[in-house]
Amino acid sequence: MSHAVARLRAERLARSVKPFVARGSRAPRCPGCRVIPEYCLCAWRPRVAAQSAMCLLMHDTEPLKPTNTGWLIADVIGDTTAFAWERKTLDAQLQALLDDPKWQPYIVFPGEFVAPERVVSEVAPGPGKRPLFILLDATWPEARKMFRKSPYLERFPVLNLQPEQISRYKLRRSKRDDHFCTAEVAAMCLELAADQHAAQALDAYLDVFSNHYLSAKHKLLLDEEDAVHRRLQTFL
Numbered sequence: 001m002s003h004a005v006a007r008l009r010a011e012r013l014a015r016s017v018k019p020f021v022a023r024g025s026r027a028p029r030c031p032g033c034r035v036i037p038e039y040c041l042c043a044w045r046p047r048v049a050a051q052s053a054m055c056l057l058m059h060d061t062e063p064l065k066p067t068n069t070g071w072l073i074a075d076v077i078g079d080t081t082a083f084a085w086e087r088k089t090l091d092a093q094l095q096a097l098l099d100d101p102k103w104q105p106y107i108v109f110p111g112e113f114v115a116p117e118r119v120v121s122e123v124a125p126g127p128g129k130r131p132l133f134i135l136l137d138a139t140w141p142e143a144r145k146m147f148r149k150s151p152y153l154e155r156f157p158v159l160n161l162q163p164e165q166i167s168r169y170k171l172r173r174s175k176r177d178d179h180f181c182t183a184e185v186a187a188m189c190l191e192l193a194a195d196q197h198a199a200q201a202l203d204a205y206l207d208v209f210s211n212h213y214l215s216a217k218h219k220l221l222l223d224e225e226d227a228v229h230r231r232l233q234t235f236l
């Protein structure tokens with residue numbers, strides 16, 4: 001297993017002076033999916049093609065959290081890169097990615113926080129370009145700070161997800177609140193970029209991840225024939 005988030009996690013672990021202890025993490029976890037082996041979901045990783053690319057800017061300890069869903073994005077979307085967010089320095093590889101003319105970067109963030117001329121609600125990368133969605137993978141207060149303090153992102157349009165799309169999405173996923181995890185935000189970006197198939201695969205995979213994670217936490221029996229697994233099965 002060596003996708004961008006797995007590598008970032010390994011680097012971050014290597015830098016730790018004291019071991020990072022996530023809640024409930026005493027049991028050994030599968031290195032491929034971060035769930036305890038009896039509930040491993042490695043066999044359920046969907047493989048789909050997508051036009052879009054994802055660039056995760058991750059807050060310090062985010063790659064270490066077993067519930068981090070940026071990991072799931074990297075599992076599903078082949079063109080996923082992940083970087084540790086730094087206030088002062090811009091990673092050379094991140095710089096090269098942002099400068100590469102084959103991408104049209106969009107920073108995904110609520111439009112109310114920026115000048116209206118920078119805000120877009122549609123994904124239209126222009127001829128020869130593919131969308132690159134920059135996602136701030138952090139808690140909301142951390143993400144706001146990262147957004148304010150990253151001057152190298154100021155030249156890119158801000159993709160503001162529209163209330164109609166958000167409510168359609170909420171309805172479909174039977175969500176009651178407005179808090180979206182990073183994988184859900186990525187799925188909404190994929191929908192906007194006409195990567196419907198990848199969007200649905202990511203949603204289905206997120207549901208199976210949540211099912212395995214919560215079953216492990218509460219020591220419940222897994223039913224791999226249930227509705228969430230059957231839905232994901234069509235993307236394997």
Ligand SMILES: [Zn+2]
Pocket residue numbers: 030031032033034035040041042043
């Ligand atoms: Zn696994």
